Amino acid sequence: MRTKFVAALFVALTATVTVVAQDAATPKTTNAQFEPRALSKPLADEIKAWAASATSPQWFGYAVPTSATERVSYCNGDWNSGCGACRLEGAHEGMTFSTRDKVNLEGPRNIMVLYRAEAGKIGKIRSFSEECALDAGGLKFVWLSNVKPAESVAFLSTFVGGDFDERGDRCEHGALAAIALHAGPEADRAMESFVAPKQPESLRRQTAFWLGSARGASGLEALKKMAKSDPSSEVRAQVTFALSVSKEPTAVDEMIRMAHDDESSHVRGQALFWLAQKAGKKAASTITGAIDNDPDTEVKKKAVFALSQMPKDEGVPKLIYVAQNNKNREVRKQAMFWLGQSNDPRALDFFEKILLSK
Numbered sequence: 012m013r014t015k016f017v018a019a020l021f022v023a024l025t026a027t028v029t030v031v032a033q034d035a036a037t038p039k040t041t042n043a044q045f046e047p048r049a050l051s052k053p054l055a056d057e058i059k060a061w062a063a064s065a066t067s068p069q070w071f072g073y074a075v076p077t078s079a080t081e082r083v084s085y086c087n088g089d090w091n092s093g094c095g096a097c098r099l100e101g102a103h104e105g106m107t108f109s110t111r112d113k114v115n116l117e118g119p120r121n122i123m124v125l126y127r128a129e130a131g132k133i134g135k136i137r138s139f140s141e142e143c144a145l146d147a148g149g150l151k152f153v154w155l156s157n158v159k160p161a162e163s164v165a166f167l168s169t170f171v172g173g174d175f176d177e178r179g180d181r182c183e184h185g186a187l188a189a190i191a192l193h194a195g196p197e198a199d200r201a202m203e204s205f206v207a208p209k210q211p212e213s214l215r216r217q218t219a220f221w222l223g224s225a226r227g228a229s230g231l232e233a234l235k236k237m238a239k240s241d242p243s244s245e246v247r248a249q250v251t252f253a254l255s256v257s258k259e260p261t262a263v264d265e266m267i268r269m270a271h272d273d274e275s276s277h278v279r280g281q282a283l284f285w286l287a288q289k290a291g292k293k294a295a296s297t298i299t300g301a302i303d304n305d306p307d308t309e310v311k312k313k314a315v316f317a318l319s320q321m322p323k324d325e326g327v328p329k330l331i332y333v334a335q336n337n338k339n340r341e342v343r344k345q346a347m348f349w350l351g352q353s354n355d356p357r358a359l360d361f362f363e364k365i366l367l368s369k
Contacts (some may be wrong), residue, residue: 037154038072038074038123038141038143038144038145038154039143039144039145040144040145040146040147040152041144041145041146041147042146042147042148042149043070043145043146043147043149043150043151043152044147044149044150044151044152045152045154046151046152046153046154047154047156048153048154048155048156049155049156049157050155050156050157050158053162054155054158054159054162054163054165054166055162055165055166055169057155058071058126058133058166061128061153062126062128062131062132062133063131064131065128065129065130065131065132066130066131067129067150067151068100068127068128068129068150069127069128069129069150069151069152069153070099070125070126070127070147070150070151070152070153071125071126071127071128071152071153071154071155072123072124072125072126072152072153072154072155073123073124073154073155073156073158073163074121074122074123074124074141074158075121075122075124075158075160075163075193075194076120076121076122076160076193076194076195077120077121077122077192077193077194078191078192078193078194078195078198078225078226078227079120079122079140079192079225097139097143097144097145097146098146098148099125099127099137099145099146099147099148099150100146100147100148100149100150101148120140120141121141122138122139122140122141122189122192122193123138123139123140123141123143123145124136124137124138124163124167124189125137125138125139125145133182134181134182135181135182135185136167136170136181136182136185136186136189137185137189138185138188138189138192160193160194160195160197160198161195161197163189163193164190164193164195164197164198164201165197167186167189167190167201168186168190168201168204170182170183170185170186171183171186171187171190171201171205171214172210172214184217187205187217187218187221188221190202191218191221191222191224191225191226192225198226199226199229199233202218202221202222202226202230202233203233205218206218206219206222206233206237206241208240208241208242212243212245212246215237215241215243215246215249216245216246216249219234219237219246219249219250219252219253220249220252220253220256222234222237222253223252223253223254223255223256223257223262224253224256224257227258227259228259230257230259231254231257231259231261231262231265234250234253234254234257234262234265235265237250238250238251238254238265238268238269238273244273244275244277244278245277247269247273247275247278248275248277248278248281250269251266251269251278251281251282251284251285252281252285254266254269254285255285255286255288255289263286263289263291263293263294264293266282266285266286266289266294267282267286267293267294267297269282270282270283270286270297270298270301271297271300271301276305276307276309276310279301279305279307279310279313280309280310280313280314281313283297283298283301283310283313283314283317284313284316284317284320286298286317287316287317287318287319287320287321287326288320290321290322290325294321295321295325295329298314298317298318298321298329299314299318299329299333301313301314302314302315302318302333302337302342303337308339308341308342311339311341311342311345312341312342312345315330315333315342315345315346315349316345316349318330318333318346318349319349319352319353323353323355326353327350327353327355327357327358328357330346330349330350330353330358331346331350331357331358331361333346334346334347334350334361350362
């Protein structure tokens with residue numbers, strides 16, 4: 012009797028686990044004509060055949076493991092109250108990219124990759140966290156299982172390339188974002204190919220952001236290479252921003268190196284600006300060092316502005332010191348200007364002393 016009970020319990024537990032696994036792989040949808048489908052051919056062929064048959068608007072999607080641990084893609088939600096219904100259609104449809112501290116401890120996190128087709132053509136590519144409930148606006152929604160991440164990256168990569176207008180094609184931007192959020196070496200290789208010097212500057216700039224925000228240690232290594240070798244000062248300036256959003260601890264060290272060593276005064280100034288947003292002792296010493304030592308007055312002025320962007324307890328005393336002691340008149344004027352914008356009582360005391368001493 013006991014043996015039968017244990018066997019029955021095992022069967023029941025196994026069935027429960029199976030249901031949970033199925034639920035985890037299936038999106039939460041509302042207002043959708045949901046159609047589950049198993050992958051039966053290469054992914055690219057599957058999606059192309061689906062798109063070609065889409066005489067009316069419809070959605071197609073699948074889930075793959077994601078590189079995101081703290082950063083996830085979502086729309087119309089609030090992490091304090093849980094992600095609400097993400098509308099795929101209508102005036103409020105959209106996607107944002109955000110951070111959160113909560114990490115799913117129950118296994119690999121997934122990203123949902125979605126395609127919208129109409130009149131036989133894919134017109135949108137979007138990605139969402141697996142926590143999101145998707146409102147398809149009453150449209151057909153095909154959900155594919157058993158998709159291999161490498162095939163997903165390869166297909167998405169066909170949409171990425173050429174001049175990458177920031178206001179342009181939703182497929183390009185959506186495909187790049189989705190690749191950045193894929194886990195695995197295939198995604199790393201694809202991202203690195205997008206920042207090769209032969210690629211358009213616009214694509215290299217966009218990819219730099221995703222390398223910093225979503226690719227972790229591998230993204231940081233790619234950004235370091237770009238910082239040293241990309242021929243465009245505009246791209247390297249974007250790299251300073253990408254480094255500032257990276258969660259990797261040594262990203263700050265590369266920002267400091269760029270602030271010291273980059274041949275472009277524009278890049279050095281941008282590195283100083285983003286260092287100010289990071290604050291900290293390393294950043295502060297680099298900024299004040301640029302004020303004292305950089306040969307370009309415009310970079311010195313940008314460094315003074317960077318001080319104004321630091322927390323007031325750090326920035327205001329340093330601005331006062333620069334206004335009092337720097338030998339460069341333009342730099343002193345810049346420090347005085349930003350002190351005047353600070354609305355800090357210490358700045359008011361400083362101005363009073365100057366006026367009373369005259």
